[in-house]
Structure formats: structure tokens, C-alpha cells
Amino acid sequence: MQGLNVDVVIQGREYAALKDVSFSVERGQAHGLVGESGSGKSLALRSLMGLLPSNARVTGGSATFKGADLFANRGRNIRKIRGAGISMVFQEPAVALNPIARVGTQISDGIAQQKKMSRKEARDYAVHMMGLVGIPSPELRVDAYPFQLSGGMRQRVMIAASVACQPDLILCDEPTTALDVTVQAQILALFNGLKEELNAGILYVTHDLAVVSELCSTISVLYAGRLVESGSAARVLGDPQEEYTRALLAATPRIDEPGQRLRPIPGTTLALRDRPADYSFAMRIAEHALDTPTNFEEQ
Numbered sequence: 176m177q178g179l180n181v182d183v184v185i186q187g188r189e190y191a192a193l194k195d196v197s198f199s200v201e202r203g204q205a206h207g208l209v210g211e212s213g214s215g216k217s218l219a220l221r222s223l224m225g226l227l228p229s230n231a232r233v234t235g236g237s238a239t240f241k242g243a244d245l246f247a248n249r250g251r252n253i254r255k256i257r258g259a260g261i262s263m264v265f266q267e268p269a270v271a272l273n274p275i276a277r278v279g280t281q282i283s284d285g286i287a288q289q290k291k292m293s294r295k296e297a298r299d300y301a302v303h304m305m306g307l308v309g310i311p312s313p314e315l316r317v318d319a320y321p322f323q324l325s326g327g328m329r330q331r332v333m334i335a336a337s338v339a340c341q342p343d344l345i346l347c348d349e350p351t352t353a354l355d356v357t358v359q360a361q362i363l364a365l366f367n368g369l370k371e372e373l374n375a376g377i378l379y380v381t382h383d384l385a386v387v388s389e390l391c392s393t394i395s396v397l398y399a400g401r402l403v404e405s406g407s408a409a410r411v412l413g414d415p416q417e418e419y420t421r422a423l424l425a426a427t428p429r430i431d432e433p434g435q436r437l438r439p440i441p442g443t444t445l446a447l448r449d450r451p452a453d454y455s456f457a458m459r460i461a462e463h464a465l466d467t468p469t470n471f472e473e474q
């Protein structure tokens with residue numbers, strides 16, 4: 176992804192939601208795209224899939240996947256892109272799963288058509304994938320409907336359905352935020368296994384730096400549509416160069432330091448239509464300087 180610009184039209188006016196955003200995802204590795212709510216993470220991910228909302232469009236940049244330009248045939252070729260090995264895992268399984276189809280069918284449908292599998296082969300493959308994502312007794316659950324499974328199991332089914340076609344690139348938009356901490360840890364372990372097992376690249380969007388440190392080898396930090404800092408996860412988390420990254424870190428609970436004091440970031444990212452053209456984190460902090468001390472280096 177090189178120099179991505181995305182504009183959004185609100186009440187007839189065009190606003191720049193993403194400005195010059197670049198990152199890359201290597202095979203067998205995960206890249207974390209992090210930032211607070213409203214920073215543009217979902218828009219960045221959706222632009223790769225050609226799944227932007229109707230009032231948003233890519234106005235610049237290029238995205239290359241296996242040598243092909245993803246933006247070249249926008250619109251017409253989404254099916255082809257998915258077929259060629261990019262899949263997406265959403266935050267809410269409820270939206271992605273069909274409530275009235277058996278989970279096994281939903282997992283194997285795509286690949287069964289592609290490979291012209293028999294019903295028995297497709298069912299066996301679904302059982303295999305359910306086992307791979309850590310669903311206990313998959314042969315008993317393969318014929319269940321989504322509502323018969325717990326939230327964590329549904330999330331696993333969705334992941335199994337996304338990776339069933341053996342994608343080379345998996346795009347994840349906060350797939351664990353709706354889950355409790357234990358299930359979250361299991362899903363992260365699952366992604367860690369999948370990136371090795373499938374030798375797939377993972378683009379992982381989240382506001383949670385703790386998640387990123389578990390999974391990702393490289394990170395990009397996004398603030399209000401612009402890239403603030405990027406590099407190896409060890410370097411960005413261990414030796415952040417930008418005040419915004421330090422602020423995010425100071426606001427993130429650390430597993431190795433229970434009982435530490437967290438410092439929430441003052442204020443919120445301004446909505447698109449309220450942002451001045453050169454809107455920066457420093458401007459937000461200046462606005463809130465009277466409420467809170469703002470030296471994030473101390474923690």
C-alpha cells in the first residue's frame with residue numbers, strides 16, 4: 176500500500192479521511208495498523224477490498240498484491256481479488272454469518288465450488304477447518320446453526336470461513352474487540368498459528384497496542400488519517416519517537432505491570448468535518464492543556 180488517499184463526501188463537501196498512508200505486509204507475518212477511533216483504520220482496510228462506503232472513494236495511491244494493482248480494476252473485480260487470495264475477518268460475526276445456514280456449509284461453500292468437491296468432501300473439509308481454529312468436537316458442531324454456538328465459537332467459525340480458501344493475505348478489522356479477554360487470547364494464538372501454517376500475511380487493525388505486541392512484527396500508527404510512526408513492533412513499542420505513540424502506550428494496560436497507573440489521552444480525535452487541514456495530535460493536546468498534564472514520556 177503506497178500513498179493511499181481516501182476522500183469522504185459529507186453533505187456535498189469532500190473531506191480527506193486518509194492522507195498519504197503507506198504500509199506493507201510480508202508473507203507469514205502480521206502488520207498492525209493502530210490508532211484510536213476515527214483515525215481511519217477501517218477505511219484503509221476496506222479500500223484494499225473495494226468495500227468502501229458509497230460516499231467514500233480512493234483518490235490516490237496504489238496497492239499491489241502478488242504483482243497486481245488492486246485499485247486498477249476497482250469495482251468490477253472484487254470477486255477476482257477475493258478468489259486470488261485476500262480474505263477479510265470482521266468485528267461482528269453476526270453480520271458476516273448467515274443465520275439460517277449450517278456453519279459447516281458456510282465454511283466450505285467457497286472452496287467446494289472452486290474445487291468442485293462432493294458434499295462429503297466439503298463436509299470433511301469444514302470439520303478439518305473447524306478443528307484448525309480450535310473448535311472442540313467439530314464433527315458434532317459442523318451441522319449447527321450460528322445461534323446454537325457461543326460468541327467465541329461463532330468468531331472462530333467466521334475465521335474458519337475466511338481462511339478456508341487458503342488466502343495469502345488476511346485482513347482483520349478488530350476481530351476480537353467484542354470478545355472477553357480469555358477468548359481474545361485464544362483467537363490471537365490462533366492467528367499466530369495461521370500465519371505460520373498458511374504462510375499468510377495478516378493486516379491486523381486495532382486500537383489495542385497490547386494485541387499488536389502479541390501478534391505483529393511491524394506496526395503503523397495512524398492519527399486522524401495520517402501515518403504518525405511506523406517500524407518494527409519492538410522498536411515502535413520499545414522506543415517510540417512520536418508523542419502520539421507515547422500517549423497511546425501510556426493509555427494501554429500492560430500485562431507485565433499490573434497495578435500501574437494508566438493515562439487516558441485527553442479529548443478525542445476531531446470528526447472529519449471539524450478537522451483543520453493540518454490537524455495534528457499537538458493541536459488536540461494544546462486544546463486540552465488546561466485539563467491534564469501532557470508529558471507522556473514519564474511513564
Ligand SMILES: Nc1ncnc2c1ncn2[C@@H]1O[C@H](COP(=O)(O)OP(=O)(O)OP(=O)(O)O)[C@@H](O)[C@H]1O
Nearest residue numbers: 183192211212213214215216217218228230446447
Ligand atoms: N461513510 C462515511 N461517511 C462519513 N464519514 C465517515 C464514513 N466512514 C468513515 N467516516 C469518518 O472517517 C473517519 C475514519 O473512519 P474509520 O471508520 O476508518 O475509523 P476507525 O479508525 O476504523 O475507527 P473505529 O476504531 O471507531 O472503528 C471517522 O471520522 C469517521 O467518522
Ligand SMILES: [Mg+2]
Nearest residue numbers: 216217218348
Ligand atoms: Mg473501524
